[in-house]
Amino acid sequence: MPTNVVMPQMGESIAEGTIVRWIKKIGDTVDRDEPLFEISTDKVDAEIPSPGAGVLTEIKVKEGETVPVNSVVAVIGAAGEKAAADPAARGTAASAPSAGVSQANGQSEMPEAAVGQPERAASPAARVPTASAASNTGSTAGSVPGSIEELRRQKSSPLVRRIAAEHNVDIRQINGTGISGRVTKNDILGYIETGAKPAARPAAPSGGHVPAYKPGERVEIVPMTIMRKKIAEHMVMSAHTSPHVYSVYEVDFHQLSRLRERKKAEYERNGAKLSYTALIAKVTVDALRAFPFVNASIDGDNIVFKKDINLGIAVALDQGLLVPVIRNADEKNLVGLSRAIDDLATRARSKKLNPDEVQGGTFTITNPGIFGAVYGLPLINQPQVAILGVGAIEKRAVVVQTAATGGRADTDAIAIHPTCHLSLGYDHRLIDGADAGRFLQFMKERLETFEEAWM
DSSP states (O other): OOEEEEOOOOSTTOOEEEEEEESSOTTOEEOTTSEEEEEEOSSOEEEEEOSSOEEEEEEOSOTTOEEETTOEEEEEEOTTOOOOSOGGGSOOGGGSOOTTOOOGGGOOOSOOOOTTOOSOOOOTTTTSOOHHHHHHHOOOTTOOTTOHHHHHHTOBOHHHHHHHHHTTOOGGGSOOOSGGGOBOHHHHHHHHHHSSOOOOOOSSOOTTOOOSSOTTOOOOOOOOOHHHHHHHHHHHHHHHHSOEEEEEEEEEOHHHHHHHHHHHHHHHHTTOOOOHHHHHHHHHHHHHHHOGGGSEEEETTEEEEOSSOOEEEOEEETTEEEOOEETTGGGOOHHHHHHHHHHHHHHHHTTOOOGGGGSOOSEEEEOGGGGTOSOOOOOOOTTOSEEEEEOOOEEEEEEEEEOOOTTOOOEEEEEEEEEEEEEEEEETTTOOHHHHHHHHHHHHHHHHTOOGGGO
16 A cells, blocks of 8 residues: 655644655655655754655655645655656646645745744644634635635734734735735734725835845845745844843853863763853753743733743754754753753754754753854844843953962952853843843852852
């Protein structure tokens, strides 16, 4: 019996996936659980194993195409079975009629979920407005319920959808000016205020918009990857959502570095890598316990304090960035944190993460210092309210106090110590400068006086 290969449900908030690369070709022998193809979703890239053994007899979805989860993307036949005579003539899975999917230009028109959003996205079918919802506000002229136009207009953030529900507004009536036609907060607020449709973003540069290139200019245009587009959307959304403010503290790592050198070999024998990131993560968890308003989110006029500390650790990839999450990080000791950080980073780079492992973070640490940056000013990973940036750990001249001897008073001296700049980016709607200062001062004191007992 042939085995159908389907687009997997990579997490309850994942509605579709894009075939990035077929690892196996038609006619290739495939073993069960052998990597078959690579996909990209709005949460993570991953290699998908074969559900059975045999011969890859049919590929229904081409590289670059996007289809809903559970769509059949390929067929595996019995060993020795031949592929169809004319593979080029076969249609793709998406060429069959499917609600809400268009393959014009090889692109899916299903709504895209925003990266890092905590809500549970409904299935593609559930995203289509019900008849009752449409009857409350009226359908867009010329659109058909469940059509591509309607689905495109419904691309929006949870905040926009909530505002729409509160004001009984059908998002289908609004021409979104955001990325990929997404209805933004300004779009819907403008619609509510004026009762008129906001002007759609112009297709061609106008009104003071600076074009990316001029006619006749020598350029190379390369489409963004799925991951890069999602990062772009999420960062634009973050910048528009939170009023960002930053505080930067310099931390002396002299004592911490000595302790790390003494304990590195012991940790390695226990299968853990005692990195500075792990040590900073441990102190961060302690700080989040002490200052719960940093481990929170904003929901309208309400503050949502998170009882769990789910620590995101940003991992730079060759093309893009992922933020795997250590769940219940406050329940782990330093060995557990070290192992978790190393495991998630390794699997992020080898595309072995599950989508659930990059969701649900309550606070994020990012380390631009590994590339030599003195410090960074990162954007907040929504819906969190703060993010910690770790700068380069370098030897610098610092002023230290020498102990009094022989009746002499304490004196200042210049010493060469490893230091690091920690930056906290925070949402000024919730966190004030004094609050951020107390948080960073707590971390500074803990890191500069780190004791073996805290490990």
